[in-house]
Amino acid sequence: MRELSTVTKAVIHEKKDVLLSIIAGFITGITGVGLFAASGYLISHAALEPPLYALIILTSTVKLLGLVRALSRYAERYYSHRATFSVLSRLRVTFYQKLEPLAPAIFQHYQSGDLLARIVGDVERLQNYFLRVFYPPIVLVMVFLMTILFVMYFSVLIAFVFVLGLLLTTFVIPAWFMTRQKHLQNNVGEKRATLSTNVTEFLHGFRDLKVYQQMDEKEKELLDASKDLIREQEEEGRYLTGNQAINTLLALAISVLVLGIGAYLVSEGHMQGVFLAMLVMIALTVFEEAVPMASFPSYLRESTRAAGRLSHTLQSDAHNTEQRQFELPRDQPVHINVSNVDVHFQDESYPAIKNVNVTIPPGSKTAIVGASGSGKSTLMALLLKLVSAHRGDVSLNGKNVNELKEQSIWENVNVVMQENHFFYGTVQDNLLVMEQAHTDAEIKSVLEKVDLDHLSLDSHIYERGENLSDGEKQRLAMARVLLKKGRTWVLDEPTSSLDAVTEKKIFEYLWHQAKDDTILLITHRITGLENMDQIIVMEGGSVIEKGTYEELMSKQGHFYEIKQFERQVLSVL
Numbered sequence: 190m191r192e193l194s195t196v197t198k199a200v201i202h203e204k205k206d207v208l209l210s211i212i213a214g215f216i217t218g219i220t221g222v223g224l225f226a227a228s229g230y231l232i233s234h235a236a237l238e239p240p241l242y243a244l245i246i247l248t249s250t251v252k253l254l255g256l257v258r259a260l261s262r263y264a265e266r267y268y269s270h271r272a273t274f275s276v277l278s279r280l281r282v283t284f285y286q287k288l289e290p291l292a293p294a295i296f297q298h299y300q301s302g303d304l305l306a307r308i309v310g311d312v313e314r315l316q317n318y319f320l321r322v323f324y325p326p327i328v329l330v331m332v333f334l335m336t337i338l339f340v341m342y343f344s345v346l347i348a349f350v351f352v353l354g355l356l357l358t359t360f361v362i363p364a365w366f367m368t369r370q371k372h373l374q375n376n377v378g379e380k381r382a383t384l385s386t387n388v389t390e391f392l393h394g395f396r397d398l399k400v401y402q403q404m405d406e407k408e409k410e411l412l413d414a415s416k417d418l419i420r421e422q423e424e425e426g427r428y429l430t431g432n433q434a435i436n437t438l439l440a441l442a443i444s445v446l447v448l449g450i451g452a453y454l455v456s457e458g459h460m461q462g463v464f465l466a467m468l469v470m471i472a473l474t475v476f477e478e479a480v481p482m483a484s485f486p487s488y489l490r491e492s493t494r495a496a497g498r499l500s501h502t503l504q505s506d507a508h509n510t511e512q513r514q515f516e517l518p519r520d521q522p523v524h525i526n527v528s529n530v531d532v533h534f535q536d537e538s539y540p541a542i543k544n545v546n547v548t549i550p551p552g553s554k555t556a557i558v559g560a561s562g563s564g565k566s567t568l569m570a571l572l573l574k575l576v577s578a579h580r581g582d583v584s585l586n587g588k589n590v591n592e593l594k595e596q597s598i599w600e601n602v603n604v605v606m607q608e609n610h611f612f613y614g615t616v617q618d619n620l621l622v623m624e625q626a627h628t629d630a631e632i633k634s635v636l637e638k639v640d641l642d643h644l645s646l647d648s649h650i651y652e653r654g655e656n657l658s659d660g661e662k663q664r665l666a667m668a669r670v671l672l673k674k675g676r677t678w679v680l681d682e683p684t685s686s687l688d689a690v691t692e693k694k695i696f697e698y699l700w701h702q703a704k705d706d707t708i709l710l711i712t713h714r715i716t717g718l719e720n721m722d723q724i725i726v727m728e729g730g731s732v733i734e735k736g737t738y739e740e741l742m743s744k745q746g747h748f749y750e751i752k753q754f755e756r757q758v759l760s761v762l
């Protein structure tokens with residue numbers, strides 16, 4: 190039940206609506222009982238030909254109770270649903286706020302489709318927690334107790350039957366259902382997540398699936414996942430209806446028992462016959478209210494599972510969620526220091542980075558070179574707090590990154606990754622993702638600097654930049670970052686898909702624009718690094734050389750060898 194603590198707190202937060210739902214629910218229940226009791230009594234009493242005023246009073250009471258019941262039912266629905274929507278919105282916000290700092294590391298644990306199912310499906314399923322688990326039993330017990338007190342006035346024996354009925358329909362039978370369902374394996378949430386994962390994979394990999402002619406196989410997997418989900422839903426539905434049928438049967442049996450005992454009491458002269466119909470009507474009404482208790486165990490299990498899946502998502506990297514205190518100063522290039530750092534990705538047998546020591550003074554220009562897989566991007570991800578170090582210290586301006594707010598780092602650092610995301614929308618939407626204030630003229634000028642002046646601000650971009658070439662995507666990413674105000678640049682092969690002329694033009698503009706800023710450039714190309722303050726050479730997750738271009742060339746080590754190799758390749762071409 191610990192899983193439900195967050196949703197319970199969210200419910201308690203809406204205490205006013207919760208209280209109003211309980212009060213309105215109680216009035217609805219008790220006026221329902223009163224309405225049918227008065228009707229039963231009216232029918233029996235009318236047969237005795239009472240004076241007209243008595244009939245008028247009784248029929249008016251029935252009408253009044255009917256009216257009050259309708260109004261209180263409306264109020265109950267209104268407040269309970271208002272509370273539910275507030276609880277859901279609170280849960281969504283809380284979940285998102287906790288999830289955001291975990292991204293993108295969260296994708297090491299979950300596929301995007303699974304996450305989507307959790308964010309949407311599991312939160313949605315928690316709506317039943319308040320509506321079907323939290324407050325209905327409270328209302329039911331209140332209505333029952335009130336009814337039992339009333340019935341006691343006519344017959345203690347029948348009141349005892351009511352108590353027995355209350356215990357059976359509200360506690361014993363749901364508890365039995367609860368132990369029975371422990372053996373049930375079905376889990377709609379899991380199956381929905383599997384389907385969602387399959388669908389997103391199918392959509393993302395559509396082109397490759399077509400090219401590799403794997404569409405039929407994937408479609409079959411999708412259909413199987415869909416059938417599994419339908420089967421689970423059917424099983425859940427059958428189980429729920431079965432439980433309700435058992436509780437309905439029991440409620441009817443108790444009403445028949447009340448009729449039998451009542452008839453006996455009347456025949457023995459212990460009770461007036463005119464009250465018999467009233468007591469039977471009360472039994473039918475009050476036990477009808479108890480029928481939904483049959484679904485209580487299912488909804489409780491469903492809510493616990495959904496809450497468990499949500500909290501498990503957030504715990505997967507819980508140490509990252511601690512509140513960070515400090516912020517980087519704005520408009521200042523950052524000093525970067527990495528000392529004795531190891532990074533070990535989950536499930537990997539060897540570290541991606543081991544014992545790395547790097548110092549990048551503010552305003553300096555550093556290049557990181559090395560073979561594919563040597564750990565360059567991991568080093569960059571460390572600085573951006575996208576991965577965390579298992580050993581050692583990573584600090585920006587003397588503050589350990591764990592003490593810095595992620596937001597502050599991302600705001601102050603201009604980042605171009607190897608792959609950059611583009612949203613469905615216009616060029617302008619995609620350039621001003623941070624809602625910076627820029628005039629159209631400024632944006633156009635930057636587009637021109639990156640050789641994208643053939644695009645207008647209104648040009649349409651498809652989802653994930655599908656209508657752009659790889660080079661255009663890189664140039665658009667550069668334009669986006671050039672419009673940012675940060676004074677520290679972390680660029681991971683930002684021009685790898687560009688021709689040499691365009692690349693040179695963009696870098697010239699960048700060096701001019703960022704002449705006093707800290708720049709960290711990850712690159713495979715060795716040309717054009719002569720003016721770097723520092724070149725770091727990585728291999729197998731370690732820094733194997735560092736120094737200026739001249740220092741490394743005169744050392745004739747690894748960098749020199751790569752340079753010689755590059756020269757040979759260029760001369761052959």
Ligand SMILES: Nc1ncnc2c1ncn2[C@@H]1O[C@H](COP(=O)(O)OP(=O)(O)OP(=O)(O)O)[C@@H](O)[C@H]1O
Pocket residue numbers: 297534535537541559560561562563564565566567568607
């Ligand atoms: N999310 C991850 N989970 C597990 N292992 C990872 C992850 N990201 C990177 N690695 C591993 O860490 C090592 C370093 O990868 P990294 O991306 O830092 O290399 P790189 O030098 O940037 O390579 P490239 O030049 O190809 O981009 C590689 O062995 C890679 O397989």
